[in-house]
Amino acid sequence: MFVFIGFSIRRAWLGFWHNGLMSVAATATMVLMLLLLSGLLILLTGLDATLKYVQQEVQVMAYIKDSAPGGDIASLQDSLAHMPQVTQVTYVSKDQAYKDFVARHPDEAEVMKSLPTNPLPASLQINLREPNDYLDVASYLNKQPAVDRVLNIKQTVDQMVTIIGVLRTAGTVILLVVGLIVLFIIVNTIRLAVVSRADEIEIMRLVGASDAFIRWPFIFEGGFVGFLGAAITIVLLWLAQGPITGFLSEYFKVLPVEAGTAVGQNIALIVLGTGVGIGVLGSYLSVRSYLHR
Amino acid sequence: MDTVSADTPEQIQLPIGPSGAPEMPAQVTPPPSTEPEASDKPAQSARAGAPRGATPPAAASAPRPAPAAPARSEDRIPARIVLALQGVTKSYPNGRVALRGVDLTVPDGDFVFLVGPSGAGKSTVIKLLIREEIPTKGSVLLDGRDLARIKRREVPKIRRKIGIVFQDFKLLPNLTVRQNVAFALEVIGTPHREIASAVDRSLRVVGLVNQADQLPSQLSGGEQQRTAIARALVHNPRLFIADEPTGNLDPLISWEIIQLLLRINEMGVTVLMATHNAEVVTAVRKRVVALEDGRIVRDQTAAAYEREA
Structure with a gap:
């Protein structure tokens, strides 16, 4: 088991750099999507808090x-x-x-x-x-x-509920579209990785490597793209923490905004989960359709 | 997950010194545990008289233990069957019939040349053995198991009983010789501490210890093929398949490769070699199975390569 995991991680790491440009592109789009996601989350959190107060x-x-x-x-x-x-x-x-x-x-x-x-x-x-x-x-x-x-007050509340609803729907739609694009890019990145290592895969098959050994390194690679994208996003958000808090208290002045650690942790977890999730899902789909025979 | 290959690489007991001479030592030491009968003298002498490229003269005169010549297994009655094709017919989806009712039995420790013109069905036999294809009719047994009946998940386990080399070597260009050989063990989940010793042993068999850290591009064709052979041996296969192993090599180097395969055979590994190389087949005088148009037209022990038709 350890041998397997070690092998998969090592191969995924090598694969990521082997296919450098594509991996960087995939990671960059991943970061973009995750930033969009966290932006929406922060906005909705602020509006929700306002609503509760009002x-x-x-x-x-x-x-x-x-x-x-x-x-x-x-x-x-x-x-x-x-x-x-x-x-x-x-x-x-x-x-x-x-x-x-x-x-x-x-x-x-x-x-x-x-x-x-x-x-x-x-x-x-x-x-x-x-x-x-x-x-x-x-x-x-x-x-x-x-x-x-x-x-x-009720009128104000009703208006806010409408705004939040529109924002939530529009945001979710945009996120879904961007998420699909990211998924597509991951699928393609991993497919390229698979194709570029067709020789290795052939040899692995010939010497009797099990499917797990052939597939999992690629899935780890996709997960790694997601993880890296999430890590970069979280660092960017952390760096922008000051401006974000400023923005929140500026625009949602009425309310006691608690855009503190709790919200930050939640967003970090969501970003990490989404990134790794999409990475793994994309590479799984790619590997499954390509290596399944 | 299957992490450990079933058999440890202890079966190959190398008759080679620790130095691992880069030149192919031509002297063929008898396998430690094979039959003492001297019945195969003719084959032995045939080999001795065959063109031998890199054979150092000293080796030919090296002291040879008296009951040295390895006996053919057909001399013995109960030899275990490594592979058997029983009434195998194979037709491809495009309608081409590659094999028609082929019966072939190869006992443990045998050395078989599979000869025949292109399109005769040699490749199909090999594809059936590594279960890349399954027969349309009949059955293919490897080590007693019907390959058509095993589950998809078990295919890798079957392949671990086989070592295979091809005309085009199939080495990974960005890995060194040692890494190429080790790769075959890594991808079947062999623990690290076992890999190094198995790789060393395999490299000694093929005589590439000194080239272990070179890349395939720095090697000659013969050395590349020997790397491939080391990789095919490193997991201790029961059956060694060579598909036109000398197709890309000049006659002298080809002869070295044949010598190496013979020695591997003497270490107890069953060898099946598909080839066009009539000269080699004739000189070695091993069992020859000739395929033509999907049928076995000849199956002779210690035979020459006669091109019928």
Whole structure:
């Protein structure tokens, strides 16, 4: 068994360099595909996190005018709480909003401090029994003099769900196409490797090498292309970690992005699995169709 | 996975000194364990009188143990059958009939020339033996096993009982002599520690110890063929098949190769050699099986190569 594995790995290694240009091309396209894959994964992870944050129970948010007297706010809160559609009303004061914001965006604490006054409005966060009851509550709120603006969170959520869905579908389709191309390239690379070693294979057959000894080196070779592609991709992603995190917090500012190690590890595993998987699958298909007699 | 070849390479006991002379030593030492009968004297002397290229004169006069001449196995009754073709007919999908009802039995330790014009069916016989083809009718038995009945997975195991060389050597150009020979063991999963000694032994048999680290392109044709022979021997085959081994070589070198095959035969390996080379066949006086148009037209012991028709 060890003899077999050692033999296969050695032959795969030799084969990879024997067919250098083709192997490099295969590895490069593999890297391209895996970068595309991880880009999509990162984007979707960001959007999903945003969605989760936004999708919290709050469904309607009413910003309160700064000028509104405290008594009006209290009575508004009270009357809202008595509406049958409403399950809960939370008052968030200007100070509280400021603290929340600073906690969420520590980078911008300085900016906030430099402002002469607190720009954030106080708000009422209203949870509904049924999201569809939104219109009733919103029209009621709009009539209140204390209310500055009503935000429909549900609408935002729906838009995001649509965007994420489109992105996921389009991304998956693109990935599938690119994946097929990569598979095709691997199949061809390995086929070339097989053809270029037809003499060796003939001799192996003549001296009684079993099929495993003839085939597995090529499958290892394909796996090696996948592994190398994945390794290069992971190194590239690691190098680009800073910019990626920057991009995520830039675009998905609203949310506490945890594009930290957990997400990174997941992506690395997915990239490695996909790379090696496609490499092995491609070479298996190639070897099977060519060497099967 | 099959990692270890069944038989260890201990069977070939070399009658050669450790130096491994690059020149073919012409003296043929008797095999350690063969029959003591002196019945084959004629064949022996025939060989001695045959044109011998590289034979150092000293070797011819070297002391020869008295009961030296190896006996033909047909003198003995129970010799084991290495290969048998029984009523073998082979027709190819294109309609060509290559063999018609061929019966051939080769006992253990035999040396058989397979002769006949091109297209007579020699190659087909060899293809059947290595199970590249299976007979249309009849059966091919190798070491008692019907090759048509073995599973695909077992074909490699059958081939490990056979060593085969061809007219075009089939060496790997980017490997040295030693690596070429070792390759045959590596690809059947022989453990590393066993490979080196088996390769050395095989290289000594063919007298290529000094060329072991050269590439095939640095060798003469004869040396290349000897490398191929070393590779075919390294896993201790029961049957050694040579398909026109001298086809690409000049007469002198051809003769060296024949001498080598004879010695391999004397070490106990059954040899089947397909050839056109009438001179060699006539000089060696071994069993000759003549094929013509897919039929065996002659099967004679110690025969010459007569071209009928």
